[in-house]
Amino acid sequence: MKQIEPGLFAQNHNNSSRDYSQEYCWGKNQFNSSFPASLVAYMSYKEVKPVYLCTDKDNNVIHKYISGTDLFKIDPLAENAFYNFEASFPAYDKFYTGEREKIDLVMLNTAIENVTPLIGLEIKLTALPDSTTKNFAEDKYSCEIVVRPPTINFIACSICNSFKTIDEKEKLRVMLNTVPRINHWEEPEEVLPHYDKILDAVLTVSSYLNKKQTPLIVQPIWKTKGGKSVLADDCLDVFVWSNLAVIQMCNRSDSSSNRRITRPMRTIIWIYLMLLEYTGVYGQFDYRRIVRLHSYNIANDKAYALSGTQTYEFLQCAELEHPRISKYDIKNIILGGGQNLLSPERRFDAVLVNSPDLFEQ
Numbered sequence: 583m584k585q586i587e588p589g590l591f592a593q594n595h596n597n598s599s600r601d602y603s604q605e606y607c608w609g610k611n612q613f614n615s616s617f618p619a620s621l622v623a624y625m626s627y628k629e630v631k632p633v634y635l636c637t638d639k640d641n642n643v644i645h646k647y648i649s650g651t652d653l654f655k656i657d658p659l660a661e662n663a664f665y666n667f668e669a670s671f672p673a674y675d676k677f678y679t680g681e682r683e684k685i686d687l688v689m690l691n692t693a694i695e696n697v698t699p700l701i702g703l704e705i706k707l708t709a710l711p712d713s714t715t716k717n718f719a720e721d722k723y724s725c726e727i728v729v730r731p732p733t734i735n736f737i738a739c740s741i742c743n744s745f746k747t748i749d750e751k752e753k754l755r756v757m758l759n760t761v762p763r764i765n766h767w768e769e770p771e772e773v774l775p776h777y778d779k780i781l782d783a784v785l786t787v788s789s790y791l792n793k794k795q796t797p798l799i800v801q802p803i804w805k806t807k808g809g810k811s812v813l814a815d816d817c818l819d820v821f822v823w824s825n826l827a828v829i830q831m832c833n834r835s836d837s838s839s840n841r842r843i844t845r846p847m848r849t850i851i852w853i854y855l856m857l858l859e860y861t862g863v864y865g866q867f868d869y870r871r872i873v874r875l876h877s878y879n880i881a882n883d884k885a886y887a888l889s890g891t892q893t894y895e896f897l898q899c900a901e902l903e904h905p906r907i908s909k910y911d912i913k914n915i916i917l918g919g920g921q922n923l924l925s926p927e928r929r930f931d932a933v934l935v936n937s938p939d940l941f942e943q
Contacts, residue, residue, distance in 0.1 A: 586918035590616055592623035592658055597692075598665040608923035612667070615686045615705040617915070618802040619665055622820055623658035624915050625907065626650025632800075632820035633901050635827040639792045641785050643830050643896050648822055653797055654689045655700035662693035671702030674739035677860060678869045683732045687800075704733050704799045709806065710902070712890035716809035721903045724890035725803055729831065734849055734885050735869040736798060738856035740825040741787060744794045745860075755861035757786045758854065767855065770843050770878045777847055780854045781833065787857065788826045799823040805905050811935065817912070819905035821897060829853065831888055831896070843878040845886035851876060852885070 589602045593616065600607040600616055607616070625632065631647035638644050650658045657663060669688040685702040711723035745754040761779045766772045773780075801821040805814040823831075832846035839847070852872055859867035873882055934940070 588918040588920035588923055590620040590917065590920065591627075591915045592620055592663075593665055597661070597663060599667050599669070600665075602920060602923075605923045605925070608920060609925060610927060613924065614707045615667055616665075618705050618707055618800055618820070619658075619667075619687055620915050621802055621818060621907070622650050622653060622800065624911065625820060626658045628907075630906050632822050633899060634797070634822045634824070635896060636795055636824040637788065637792060637826045637830060639789055641788055641826075641830060641833070643827050645899055648797065653701075653703075653800070653822060656689055656691050662691055664690035664692050664697070666690055666699075669699075669702075671736075672699055673743065674702065674736060677739045677742040677866060678735060678856075679866050680868060680870050683735055683869075685732075685736060701797065702736065703797060704736065706799060706801050708801055708803055710803045710890075710905070711806075711809065713809065715890035715894070722894065723805070724894035724897055724902065725801070726887065726889050727801060727831075727893055728887040729799075729828070729849075729885045731852075731869075731873050731882060731885050733799070733828070734852050734873075735856070737825050737828055738853055738860070738867065738869070740796055740798060741791065741853075741857060742860050744791055751861050751865070753790075754787065754857060757790065758783050758858050758861065760786070761854070767851075768875050773851060773878075774840075774843060777838070777843070777851070781847075781850050784829065784850055784854055784857075785833070788829055791826060795824040795826040797822050798825040798828055803902070803905060811932070813909040814905075815909055816904045816906070817909035818907035819901050821901075827896075832886065834892065834895075836892070837886075843880075845880060845884070848876065848878050848880060849885045 587603045595601050600612060622632065626649065631649050632653065634646040634648035635643055636646060666688040668684045670682045671685050671688050675682055686705040687703045689700045691698050691700055706727055708725035708727060710725050712726040715723050745751050760783050762776055764772055764776060801823060803819050805817050806812055807814050832849045837844060837846035855872050856867040856869060
């Protein structure tokens with residue numbers, strides 16, 4: 583009987599940029615995007631659709647379902663589906679200047695001449711519950727999510743992708759030009775009085791694109807028993823955020839301030855400036871310069887983060903309370919003893935938690 587090499591469901595050395603026979607491809611940074619891709623494929627095989635967070639014409643976040651095929655723009659199990667990790671997404675590259683940003687997963691169709699990139703997706707594997715909800719009742723569990731500046735670049739690119747002609751660009755420019763003239767965008771005291779107008783302009787664009795939103799963030803969840811390192815039986819599920827739903831993460835009642843620019847507010851400003859610059863003469867924006875010059879005295883390591891108590895309003899549903907993929911299905915996703923090649927971080931606090939004998943009298 584032929585021995586199965588270490589691997590992941592629906593991925594092999596012919597259709598993935600990662601060779602799972604190599605231990606390197608099981609490192610934390612690789613596993614956190616490659617496992618979710620195979621989880622989506624496995625759910626597609628089981629005919630279980632991820633929860634799709636998108637927006638209505640009034641910019642409310644609503645839940646739908648999206649098939650693996652609609653998410654990846656190709657059947658995840660098709661022979662011509664190629665999983666390209668940490669790759670540039672050419673459809674977005676033309677909208678911004680400077681060094682190309684890589685996105686977590688680019689799906690390709692190898693059956694089409696010149697191999698067509700179909701979609702670029704960010705992947706954020708998150709724990710359920712997080713530290714802020716672990717002591718709540720199970721139906722109030724939720725996950726933390728951290729969004730970094732490259733994701734904001736991809737949001738802006740996805741919007742620009744819907745305004746490519748001269749007439750469309752002019753339409754975008756008109757929607758953005760409702761903000762009074764600001765001479766020094768890098769100065770918080772000049773920008774803050776006009777923040778509501780900036781937000782309204784971005785939301786106007788979002789409402790206009792209601793029928794054209796596209797998946798951007800894939801957020802798989804893995805559930806434990808409370809805050810313990812023990813998997814729950816109802817263990818895995820996948821949430822997908824559209825580009826417009828991600829904008830709504832920043833548009834919460836607890837995210838704005840009259841006295842200072844917060845991280846979510848700064849993110850809205852970044853999006854506005856990227857879109858405004860795109861409507862200019864050169865038809866591109868300088869994403870890195872915008873982020874660097876408009877920090878507003880906040881570190882740029884992340885755009886913003888939402889705790890579980892904050893994401894709950896968006897994620898709340900039956901699938902969050904009871905994820906649909908069992909922990910016993912994991913052996914059907916991680917194949918050929920791949921789990922033996924995993925190398926999790928050796929954290930001192932984790933070692934202490936798993937060494938209760940040290941504290942026995």
